[in-house]
Amino acid sequence: xxxxxxxxxxxxxxxxxxxxxxxxxxxxxxxxxxxxxxxxxxxxxxxxxxxxxxxxxxxxxxxxxxxxxxxxxxxxxxxxxxxxxxxxxxxxxxxxxxxxxxxxxxxxxxxxxxxxxxxxxxxxxxxxxxxxxxxxxxxxxxxxxxxxxxxxxxxxxxxxxxxxxxxxxxxxxxxxxxxxxxxxxxxxxxxxxxxxxxxxxxxxxxxxxxxxxxxxxxxxxxxxxxxxxxxxxxxxxxxxxxxxxxxxxxxxxxxxxxxxxxxxxxxxxxxxxxxxxxxxxxxxxxxxxxxxxxxxxxxxxxxxxxxxxxxxxxxxxxxxxxxxxxxxxxxxxxxxxxxxxxxxxxxxxxxxxxxxxxxxxxxxxxxxxxxxxxxxxxxxxxxxxxxxxxxxxxxxxxxxxxxxxxxxxxxxxxxxxxxxxxxxxxxxxxxxxxxxxxxxxxxxxxxxxxxxxxxxxxxxxxxxxxxxxxxxxxxxxxxxxxxxxxxxxxxxxxxxxxxxxxxxxxxxxxxxxxxxxxxxxxxxxxxxxxxxxxxxxxxxxxxxxxxxxxxxxxxxxxxxxxxxxxxxxxxxxxxxxxxxxxxxxxxxxxxxxxxxxxxxxxxxxxxxxxxxxxxxxxxxxxxxxxxxxxxxxxxxxx
Amino acid sequence: xxxxxxxxxxxxxxxxxxxxxxxxxxxxxxxxxxxxxxxxxxxxxxxxxxxxxxxxxxxxxxxxxxxxxxxxxxxxxxxxxxxxxxxxxxxxxxxxxxxxxxxxxxxxxxxxxxxxxxxxxxxxxxxxxxxxxxxxxxxxxxxxxxxxxxxxxxxxxxxxxxxxxxxxxxxxxxxxxxxxxxxxxxxxxxxxxxxxxxxx
Numbered sequence: 041x042x043x044x045x046x047x048x049x050x051x052x053x054x055x056x057x058x059x060x061x062x063x064x065x066x067x068x069x070x071x072x073x074x075x076x077x078x079x080x081x082x083x084x085x086x087x088x089x090x091x092x093x094x095x096x097x098x099x100x101x102x103x104x105x106x107x108x109x110x111x112x113x114x115x116x117x118x119x120x121x122x123x124x125x126x127x128x129x130x131x132x133x134x135x136x137x138x139x140x141x142x143x144x145x146x147x148x149x150x151x152x153x154x155x156x157x158x159x160x161x162x163x164x165x166x167x168x169x170x171x172x173x174x175x176x177x178x179x180x181x182x183x184x185x186x187x188x189x190x191x192x193x194x195x196x197x198x199x200x201x202x203x204x205x206x207x208x209x210x211x212x213x214x215x216x217x218x219x220x221x222x223x224x225x226x227x228x229x230x231x232x233x234x235x236x237x238x239x240x241x242x243x244x245x246x247x248x249x250x251x252x253x254x255x256x257x258x259x260x261x262x263x264x265x266x267x268x269x270x271x272x273x274x275x276x277x278x279x280x281x282x283x284x285x286x287x288x289x290x291x292x293x294x295x296x297x298x299x300x301x302x303x304x305x306x307x308x309x310x311x312x313x314x315x316x317x318x319x320x321x322x323x324x325x326x327x328x329x330x331x332x333x334x335x336x337x338x339x340x341x342x343x344x345x346x347x348x349x350x351x352x353x354x355x356x357x358x359x360x361x362x363x364x365x366x367x368x369x370x371x372x373x374x375x376x377x378x379x380x381x382x383x384x385x386x387x388x389x390x391x392x393x394x395x396x397x398x399x400x401x402x403x404x405x406x407x408x409x410x411x412x413x414x415x416x417x418x419x420x421x422x423x424x425x426x427x428x429x430x431x432x433x434x435x436x437x438x439x440x441x442x443x444x445x446x447x448x449x450x451x452x453x454x455x456x457x458x459x460x461x462x463x464x465x466x467x468x469x470x471x472x473x474x475x476x477x478x479x480x481x482x483x484x485x486x487x488x489x490x491x492x493x494x495x496x497x498x499x500x501x502x503x504x505x506x507x508x509x510x511x512x513x514x515x516x517x518x519x520x521x522x523x524x525x526x527x528x529x530x531x532x533x534x535x536x537x538x539x540x541x542x543x544x545x546x547x548x549x550x551x552x553x554x555x556x557x558x559x560x561x562x563x564x565x566x567x568x569x570x571x572x573x574x575x576x577x578x579x580x581x582x583x584x585x586x587x588x589x590x591x592x593x594x595x596x597x598x599x600x601x602x603x604x605x606x607x608x609x610x611x612x613x614x615x616x617x618x619x620x621x622x623x624x625x626x627x628x629x630x631x632x633x634x635x636x637x638x639x640x641x642x643x644x645x646x647x648x649x650x651x652x653x654x655x656x657x658x659x660x661x662x663x664x665x666x667x668x669x670x671x672x673x674x675x676x677x678x
Numbered sequence: 679x680x681x682x683x684x685x686x687x688x689x690x691x692x693x694x695x696x697x698x699x700x701x702x703x704x705x706x707x708x709x710x711x712x713x714x715x716x717x718x719x720x721x722x723x724x725x726x727x728x729x730x731x732x733x734x735x736x737x738x739x740x741x742x743x744x745x746x747x748x749x750x751x752x753x754x755x756x757x758x759x760x761x762x763x764x765x766x767x768x769x770x771x772x773x774x775x776x777x778x779x780x781x782x783x784x785x786x787x788x789x790x791x792x793x794x795x796x797x798x799x800x801x802x803x804x805x806x807x808x809x810x811x812x813x814x815x816x817x818x819x820x821x822x823x824x825x826x827x828x829x830x831x832x833x834x835x836x837x838x839x840x841x842x843x844x845x846x847x848x849x850x851x852x853x854x855x856x857x858x859x860x861x862x863x864x865x866x867x868x869x870x871x872x873x874x875x876x877x878x
Contacts, residue, residue: 599723657764660771 079332113300132196
């Protein structure tokens, strides 16, 4: 076997990824774990398909992390940061500081040097953005209190990585005896205070460069209209910063993150993100595979007990800190449980920081190997404990439990059930309530549920796609089922369930776009409501009026257009089945727009109301007078 | 058999004691198509083509509505404006409604005695309905004497029952051919027809 041939390595890595990741996703474990498991499988400790060269691949793949930070920087809109400032700084700051101090303290008591303890505390305080956001997204929790709080904490952690990367060399310099890596650069030979000055100088350079050099350069490149050139330029930017940073002995990740933030407000933001994204994803995948491959099973096998205790202890500490903070920030109990469990693992940045710390001589290889295994295991446990929380803890301590008394007396004879009570559902609900129509509301944001309960609404917490919950909500006696979740998948599942178990219910479904509407129409749903249609038409009416078209005409034109559009939606839904086979998603969207515009042109009645239009009457009256009138002086008198 | 189309218009039907009772047994008469216009077009967006198609399929067009401000509720006017189009319903080329009958069923709060030259309303129902009569004529339709159910403010349930039965009798009679439209035309009001028949 040509173990060192590039193609052989590519074959092994890609095969492992293509097989392991889909399986992991299917099992609900998420892609990061899939990559890790792929790595473990092909690594020297199991199948041995790759050997020590995995380390080189890992160094190469670390560049994916650099790119990830660039993208994170780009996505950090200053306005978003500002809006969430109290949650980010308060909740996030306290979480990182609290966890770092407790874990660092424990490590110090366990006999590590204070530098190693501090570094360990900082590294382990981080959580996995990839795993948490993905898990919360899949469970439809991202918009709930727990989701938003998690997001704020993760955001703070992402930012906190930057100062950590800057601090680590300082920690290492104190133990200069073991340090050989950082002295290779000229910065490494400088005294600590001067290094800090260099850090600040480099930061300033990147900010100024982003403002005054990069943007005009991108404008110049964009004018060539060559897409691949823009991609090349984006890659060049990231690599150039990385090289520059490495030359001065600083973290490339820090540099690209800053460049990202500087460019976050630029007009090229979205292009940059979409250009870098595939490289980032691929390299990160590669990185996780190499981490998996580097997990030393002999370390675990040699001492499984202590590793397990470390993993559980670590997650317990992290979870407790989060839970206490959640209490301080008045998050409801079950949202708090979700929040605490979701963030209790250690994140992918730990792998980067561990290898960085190893290079800086803060940790020795054995501790690093052990901790990498601990981190990977904690990540692997996350989906498991999230499920455990959902199935065992929430039913015991959550809001759901508190409705047992009401469920006993069968008072739920409201004619309407609303599933999903965010900004969309609550407008529907308020309208119905204002008109004295009883509604039973199902929602999966327990804080919102508690608030609504206090206001006297019949609200059930929980996943409406569960048959028992629908039953408890009175689906047997209700007349209408309003399905208004934001996530289309949830809506479709619920439609399926209602059609199966409660066929007497009339179903009204919110959809976000035409594609979703088509799918629902195919499922036999007659009442499909695209959430943006009416607003867009109202805007169109106002636009027409601002152009001087009279209000009544504009309003009727919009009414007519809506009816026409709904007919077209139903017609195209029938045609679509054949088409979607041939077109990719993006292409079919364009093809569909074409169909739509053609349908608009074909329907000549879109502008009519002949009853108020006296043109034809005038013609007839004119025709009755024998002498054809001259254009200048009409002969008609009454 | 003549086919009957009832175009019913009441913006507040759910609160109308009289009209709820009146339409109760009308909707199920065979050969009758009952259309609740305010239910059909809450946004006044009258579907012109559908309405014209319905007109073609029927022979007697009944407009049933309360007598608001000495006229019909606005949706009836909207319907007339849009559906009775030039070149279709009237005009030299508009002959689609030729030979059909126009019948109005009206409920008014004020009593019959008020709708006289000497009464509070100063004019008769027929006088107030002249615009409708002329509309029917322009569309080459025959305007039948209206059925006016008056004095509803103080109407007892027995009286309402009488009116209800007359209304039913009229519609089912027209539908099964036991009352021919031509029999009605000599009278000013359909009520007079019933009194002459019942008096016999």
